[in-house]
Amino acid sequence: MGPAHGTPDRSADDKLDDDDYPAYSMGRAAEILGVTQVFLRGLDNARLITPQRSEGGHRRYSRYQLRLAGRVRELVDQGTAVDAACRIVILEDQLTEALRVNEELKRSSSDTAPN
Template identity: 70%
Template sequence: MEPARSALSDKFDDDDYPAYSMGRAAEILEVTPAFLRSLGGGKLIEPLRSAGGHRRYSRHQLRLAARARRLVDQGTPLEAACRIIVLEDQLEDALRLNAELRAGCECGSRPPSP
């Protein structure tokens, strides 16, 4: 594969590539640009900036915003929704790490065979 084609493919598959403008992200999520800006204030999403200073969002960030929107639609205050999502993700990471460490300990802690 030629280098330019490979780089394009990498960006297409990269969940963290900031491919969406604020307007497009708001349209996809059916929210206002103000809602997306408020997620930055809630420390949930910090969009990257284009060379011109415009906010750019990744697919990963759009999924986080969608989760926040669901919580807000259910009556959760925005700042609480952002905190819930951060804590849920931290818990998921800790559980995954714990499982990996336990699996590593089980392999190394078996008693020697007679």
């Protein structure tokens, strides 16, 4: 509830819907993905994902970061080396973003094109 009006606090809901909100501790992230905390630290060291830090210095992961880490795990489980899996995931992520931007540009140009 909101402090002054007895209404629900929308900021908490907004955070839960935010793919980039660092909602998961390292232990919980590792549990969700079925990996070790050492694996997650390795992805941080490989600079695939850089978790935010809590006030106490603990790593905090977002859903977006968990998706990337999960994809790396899939590739590693298929026999891909971790460093190669990280490069693949980075390229996949860049391609997805480029395709999204391209579609957005197509839509905006078709909206402004004369009939």
